[in-house]
Amino acid sequence: MPLARKLGAFVALSAVELAVLDALHKRRRTFVAGRDLVHQGQSDQAAYILASGWACSYKILRDGERQIVDFQIPGDFLGLRSVLLHTADHSIEPITDIEVCEVHASDLLGAFTRTPRLATAVLWAASRDEAMVVEHLVGIGRRHAAERMAHFLLELGSRLSLVGLATKAGYACPLTQYLLADALGLSAVHVNRVLRQLRETGLLTFRDGYVTYDDYDRLLDFAGFDPVYLDHTGPLLR
Amino acid sequence: MPLARKLGAFVALSAVELAVLDALHKRRRTFVAGRDLVHQGQSDQAAYILASGWACSYKILRDGERQIVDFQIPGDFLGLRSVLLHTADHSIEPITDIEVCEVHASDLLGAFTRTPRLATAVLWAASRDEAMVVEHLVGIGRRHAAERMAHFLLELGSRLSLVGLATKAGYACPLTQYLLADALGLSAVHVNRVLRQLRETGLLTFRDGYVTYDDYDRLLDFAGFDPVYLDHTGPLLR
DNA sequence: CGCCTCCTTGATCTTTCTCAAATCGAGTGG
DNA sequence: CCACTCGATTTGAGAAAGATCAAGGAGGCG
Numbered sequence: 403m404p405l406a407r408k409l410g411a412f413v414a415l416s417a418v419e420l421a422v423l424d425a426l427h428k429r430r431r432t433f434v435a436g437r438d439l440v441h442q443g444q445s446d447q448a449a450y451i452l453a454s455g456w457a458c459s460y461k462i463l464r465d466g467e468r469q470i471v472d473f474q475i476p477g478d479f480l481g482l483r484s485v486l487l488h489t490a491d492h493s494i495e496p497i498t499d500i501e502v503c504e505v506h507a508s509d510l511l512g513a514f515t516r517t518p519r520l521a522t523a524v525l526w527a528a529s530r531d532e533a534m535v536v537e538h539l540v541g542i543g544r545r546h547a548a549e550r551m552a553h554f555l556l557e558l559g560s561r562l563s564l565v566g567l568a569t570k571a572g573y574a575c576p577l578t579q580y581l582l583a584d585a586l587g588l589s590a591v592h593v594n595r596v597l598r599q600l601r602e603t604g605l606l607t608f609r610d611g612y613v614t615y616d617d618y619d620r621l622l623d624f625a626g627f628d629p630v631y632l633d634h635t636g637p638l639l640r
Numbered sequence: 641m642p643l644a645r646k647l648g649a650f651v652a653l654s655a656v657e658l659a660v661l662d663a664l665h666k667r668r669r670t671f672v673a674g675r676d677l678v679h680q681g682q683s684d685q686a687a688y689i690l691a692s693g694w695a696c697s698y699k700i701l702r703d704g705e706r707q708i709v710d711f712q713i714p715g716d717f718l719g720l721r722s723v724l725l726h727t728a729d730h731s732i733e734p735i736t737d738i739e740v741c742e743v744h745a746s747d748l749l750g751a752f753t754r755t756p757r758l759a760t761a762v763l764w765a766a767s768r769d770e771a772m773v774v775e776h777l778v779g780i781g782r783r784h785a786a787e788r789m790a791h792f793l794l795e796l797g798s799r800l801s802l803v804g805l806a807t808k809a810g811y812a813c814p815l816t817q818y819l820l821a822d823a824l825g826l827s828a829v830h831v832n833r834v835l836r837q838l839r840e841t842g843l844l845t846f847r848d849g850y851v852t853y854d855d856y857d858r859l860l861d862f863a864g865f866d867p868v869y870l871d872h873t874g875p876l877l878r
Numbered sequence: 879c880g881c882c883t884c885c886t887t888g889a890t891c892t893t894t895c896t897c898a899a900a901t902c903g904a905g906t907g908g
Numbered sequence: 909c910c911a912c913t914c915g916a917t918t919t920g921a922g923a924a925a926g927a928t929c930a931a932g933g934a935g936g937c938g
Contacts, residue, residue, distance in 0.1 A: 816915085816916065816917090817916070817917065818915095818916080828916090828917090829918090829919090832917065832918060832919085833918090833919085835917095836918080836919095
């Protein structure tokens with residue numbers, strides 16, 4: 403269970419807490435790629451824990467422009483904020499076919515009451531997600547396109563290796579250039595050019611759904627990637 | 641106490657919970673404008689609750705570029721994420737002289753264990769903050785400068801009116817054009833031009849530390865401002 | 879085969895940045 | 909009261925990053 407693994411990095415979970423966590427994984431469901439799971443503005447939505455596949459959360463503006471806020475990979479929550487805020491402030495779309503576990507607001511709040519440490523752990527996971535959104539914000543605001551792309555793909559690799567889906571060499575990545583454009587605040591055309599530039603300067607290659615690091619150290623430097631905000635040396639709470 | 645007021649909007653707090661919250665407000669401190677409270681990379685930092693004044697959280701990139709992630713106003717947490725993640729992933733600078741209450745990690749985690757509902761409330765507040773960061777991200781990624789500025793200033797007004805610091809007409813705002821530039825991912829020069837444009841088209845005026853709405857309805861429309869993500873009809877938990 | 883999605887590349891245009899310089903008001907010391 | 913400084917604002921001119929428009933190409937699939 404990728405979620406337990408993730409939370410376990412922060413809070414040393416007891417048997418009871420693991421059992422409560424396991425009980426959240428009862429309602430299993432699957433969704434097909436491309437059909438929204440949650441739609442911006444819906445209220446009283448359930449949250450989900452992503453078991454397999456990729457999804458993205460995004461917002462649509464009036465003029466039809468889309469901004470992807472984050473991609474979700476196995477072990478991530480989908481729509482946790484929507485549950486807490488009572489209304490979905492963003493939409494969620496599966497990028498591939500996905501498997502999820504549905505979690506109702508009452509389940510979650512009940513679990514928190516029974517095992518407060520789990521609440522702390524979830525608060526930690528939410529903070530980590532926010533740290534990624536913040537880094538994303540910084541990238542869009544103050545990095546130019548190539549640096550932004552490099553940083554983004556490095557972060558994704560770092561997250562994926564945490565759940566065993568990436569190696570030092572690279573990772574499988576189902577994102578299209580259109581998705582990258584919507585995530586990075588660029589046009590799809592420019593994404594293409596930037597990827598070409600990264601390939602031609604020997605930093606990384608994104609081709610046929612696979613990201614390959616061509617020179618990891620130089621790439622880290624080029625992107626100014628600092629993995630501190632994703633690292634954690636061990637459980638904070640014992 | 642602005643924090644109790646804010647959390648009270650989400651969770652109907654009991655006398656015990658209010659007492660625990662009050663106990664967090666023991667260590668009062670003041671800081672002068674311009675000197676960092678928290679510095680990027682510090683570990684085991686305390687968190688603060690802002691009692692009066694304005695602050696901002698930001699990240700500095702290698703090349704010295706700065707991106708302001710969010711401004712904090714009374715009732716907001718400062719550095720909550722840094723406590724949970726064990727390391728500050730951003731810096732915090734007071735924009736005006738400020739008064740804060742220092743909160744240690746242990747106080748906070750202790751309070752959560754004693755009153756789980758408080759943990760839920762703080763999780764809610766954190767989610768609300770994240771929703772604002774997300775909206776900020778969307779603005780930087782997909783809105784052009786004028787729209788971005790208008791949306792940003794409307795959101796700020798909306799947050800301020802929640803704690804009684806803004807009216808329908810406008811609000812006092814200590815931000816310089818340099819701060820706005822660093823927040824919005826623009827150059828200070830362009831911020832100036834955009835403010836002029838908004839003034840000349842009769843939408844809003846930002847002058848002498850005061851934001852005045854010149855035509856609120858047209859401004860809402862121009863910015864595509866949707867206050868849903870800040871609204872809450874009442875306590876979710878009773 | 880024909881259609882569809884995604885990727886690729888060229889040409890041109892727009893937004894925003896950078897550099898430069900003038901202005902303005904609040905303090906400060908003489 | 910005046911000269912001086914300092915931070916913030918304002919405006920202009922030219923440059924650059926990235927957007928938009930347009931058109932092909934390559935692979936998958938009914």
